[in-house]
Amino acid sequence: MTTTQSTPQVQQWVHLAQQLRIDSIRCTTAAGSGHPTSSMSAAELMSVLMSKYLHYDFDNPQNPNNDHLIFSKGHAAPLLYSMYKAAGAISDEELLTLRKLGSRIEGHPTPVLPWVDVATGSLGQGLPIGVGVALVAKYVDKLPYKVFVVLGDSEMAEGSIWEALDHASHYKLDNVIGILDCNRLGQRGETDLGWDTAAYAARAKAFGWTPIVIDGHNLDEIDHAFAHATSANNGQPTLIVAKTIKGKGFSAIENKDGWHGKALPKDMAEQAIQEINPQARSQTYPVQKPENLQPAAEAEKKPLELPKYTVGETQATRKAYGEALRALGAANPDVLVVDAEVSNSTHAEDFGKAYPDRFFEQFIAEQQMVATAVAMSVRHKIPFASTFAAFFSRAYDFIRMSAISRANIRLVGSHAGVSIGEDGPSQMALEDLAMMRAVYDSTVLYPSDANQTAQLVALMAAHPGIVYMRTTREKTPIIYGPDEVFAVGGSKVVRQSDKDEATIVAAGITLHEALKAYDQLKSDGITVRVIDAYSVKPIDEETLFAAAEEAGNKIITVEDHWPEGGLGEAVLEAFTERAGALPTVVKLAVQSMVGSGTPAQLMEEAGISAHHIVQAVRALVRGV
């Protein structure tokens, strides 16, 4: 390690780096697994950062002035936890519970720890979220806090990293500082670019960042890089490209392949500690607290006045989404909106035009869009993110991880199903319900009319977790009055009699097919119950159970979605919670890969039109 002067400060940095390395080794060896070598490469970088540049109030993680430190390379968690110990935030005992059942010190960081903003461990996600936090800092909070993101070199191969770099420069986020721990070695060998720090620097520069290439073990170079990065005010984010050595500090494993994600055996750990500095142990290095500034004053909250639609007219639920979102924006200044270049289709533009300061265009970068929403949740805002429902599949890993992050985000996908018509299957979401239902603690809503949509948008704003709403491209009849009340977990019985022979469960566009089928069936002397299951998850079990009991124990579900994982399976799932045999359930769902056509033609071809519902009901209750 080269340092020009051995001042007390430098001595402290050296000592802290030694302690961080030793603690990274100790806790992983105690756990019997984990990533010591990926932690050791960044020890000097973190030593200088936490000693001099980071401002963080560990007693008050919610202090709005705190800097944010995100380990995008989440597998370097042992280093992060060792920093928390060095800062006095956790005890040595707790550090040594790493990876044990019930410990907050998990294999990868999660917000179970109050100082962790978001879960990482799926690579390439920390930087996009960090860029989102920096966006909020600059344009919403208007506070000078910084966002530091520690990156691994392997994860620079993830496209999401480049979405983040692009967005950070577009939004002139000179308050975000990437720290690329370029240790050359990935999990199974050399990375794509190895130690070619010049290549990383050139790429970052081309993406509008200021790259600073340093020796990541040289304290002076690190100090200068952070000094430069934290004083940047030219609108350019900074990427510190630090050439480092994996396993640095313990010569037996330095820069050696085959040591990724492996804890040292006890004897090697002891050897390593001897080589690093057996004296460097359990000293506390307090982190500076931030200035006490106030976030930008918010507009006052006002009563919510949702748009109202007239029963009997038609409107697309996507349009009602935009109008309700605008109303929500008027009422609540915490509402922020992002969209991936399709706001004139999702109708998020209705909000964007009214509140341009709270609308952030994310261009065609769905991963970054979801990351920005997660970042807004980190800063306690109320984010809504919208794109075509099909394109949320681009961000599924981000959505999955946002559940682990305990984020509160609202996702709204338009253009669902074959009923979009002519554009063809690439634009049709036919798996979004399955995808979103299979997210931990998620909520999945699918309104069928404009007033219902408006009400559900208001409910979404207050609902925690990952809340997804599916909207429809086509205009649909307005069947509910503006004062009708809806609930997460609710449903509406829209047709009912005491001689119902079966129940049709539908949602969104298929509800209107179900209503057409109801009329045809009625004229044939068959009376059915029709349920609008607008809350697909949680689903209204009581209403389904009552319908099964009262209407012949026969259910037909119909959905503009593949047969797997959608409304039909949600209905079936409900009955597994109930004692007793299942009802007879006939599922209508999209059975073939359609091409282009009109919405009506494609619903007919897919087998989910009124005509198919009538046939299915007849077969079920009459056997013909």
Next chain:
Amino acid sequence: MTTTQSTPQVQQWVHLAQQLRIDSIRCTTAAGSGHPTSSMSAAELMSVLMSKYLHYDFDNPQNPNNDHLIFSKGHAAPLLYSMYKAAGAISDEELLTLRKLGSRIEGHPTPVLPWVDVATGSLGQGLPIGVGVALVAKYVDKLPYKVFVVLGDSEMAEGSIWEALDHASHYKLDNVIGILDCNRLGQRGETDLGWDTAAYAARAKAFGWTPIVIDGHNLDEIDHAFAHATSANNGQPTLIVAKTIKGKGFSAIENKDGWHGKALPKDMAEQAIQEINPQARSQTYPVQKPENLQPAAEAEKKPLELPKYTVGETQATRKAYGEALRALGAANPDVLVVDAEVSNSTHAEDFGKAYPDRFFEQFIAEQQMVATAVAMSVRHKIPFASTFAAFFSRAYDFIRMSAISRANIRLVGSHAGVSIGEDGPSQMALEDLAMMRAVYDSTVLYPSDANQTAQLVALMAAHPGIVYMRTTREKTPIIYGPDEVFAVGGSKVVRQSDKDEATIVAAGITLHEALKAYDQLKSDGITVRVIDAYSVKPIDEETLFAAAEEAGNKIITVEDHWPEGGLGEAVLEAFTERAGALPTVVKLAVQSMVGSGTPAQLMEEAGISAHHIVQAVRALVRGV
């Protein structure tokens, strides 16, 4: 339009560009929807390309020497179809069926047309797939064909594009040529970088490409750019950055916002044709055929000798995957393998070490990995792609689209479920079964032992469509002999008697918990049937129906997955297809967000251990 000389060739280019524009307008106006303006901007680029540089045998789309032309900006389909008409491949009549029910001329290109390699329309996918085709050309086919990819500027914001640029330069693919139609306007306004062609060029250069910035309406510049690009042999791919005008050719809409994805009304279409050139109509411009070369000679096919494992020993199914894949590699030279930097965990390295020429490291870029697999399918190879099962969620949009592309790809995800243990939830796939089931015509396999895994790997190689296998991190007991036979759509009844009181349906790691539960229940006097549902989709309905009938009409499903969309719902789904009394189903699945812990601890905490199965069975059959 500036051209230095009006040679016959130039006159032809001008005329063809006019025809392409007019046909793009005509077919979209006839359809009443579509993207004429996004087609018009690239008319000169495509005119020169198809007249002089493209080599393609339209009569034989399977000619291995054909160049590949991929419209990554799939919404410019009208231009592509107009090129097919100009080349004489489709008639004017067929062109005018654009977006009509039953037409091959869909809203976005799909391989329903024999000249289309892959479906596009979800932006940012054509280039990654094109890069994959170029990889196959250079390293597998060893043929000089070129890959031309037409890109929109909006889609340059997608991270997947930069994964593709990174991989193309890493693999020195000077046979891929990107054509960036930089028309400044996205769907709802200006793109991120607008007409900043220098920024695109700088980024491409930093990613190792040769950028050529041109006026995309200047025929000379286009000609020179293609001449340079198609003769590149320096290992650098070329990106032609063409500054163009959206709607070019019709002054009323040129470079005007608000004209994305809108067909011209009839009167405007007529006006446009008048302005462009009413004479340019329905001329045929034959495309040159390629040289008649043979792909690289393949090794001979040999009989498959799968690895064999001894009943009673233990092995991880992920390890059996690697060993079976290596065996498959020995037998069949068409088998190619890609992995996203984790081949020492997925065990794809077993193949990679044996057949390095057929193993292509994709680094941590799951979207590019799936794209490369799709490209291998385009060239009729047998690709297997592997990563941690959780990280396939990163590529879900690519997987969704690959089904529309009618690709034949095999995806293998390791480290499924809470049973991975200490690494924590970021590494646990708990939604992969739901995600993969909800892919059109997909197959989902989940083996529980090593011999079964090996057999299923062999079946996967021969199975069409999107075939997914989930493997387990932990070693599990080998319960099947090496000669046991398995089938897609099959299952195994592993415990059975004539007094079974209920049926446990499990797969993968939970099958072993079910077997432990069986033993405990038996010693308590309760006999149950145990089914190994290793084929989750299609599921073995007959065996489930028989079990319901013969074993008390009571089923317990147990899976290391969220409750939604996985094995339990697949079992429920089966019963919707059957008439008659339905079973009572109790589903055990992961109910809480676990942290770190040992595999056994986490399966217990999640509610899917033998102990929980025993409790559930007792409650179901004894009411206690």
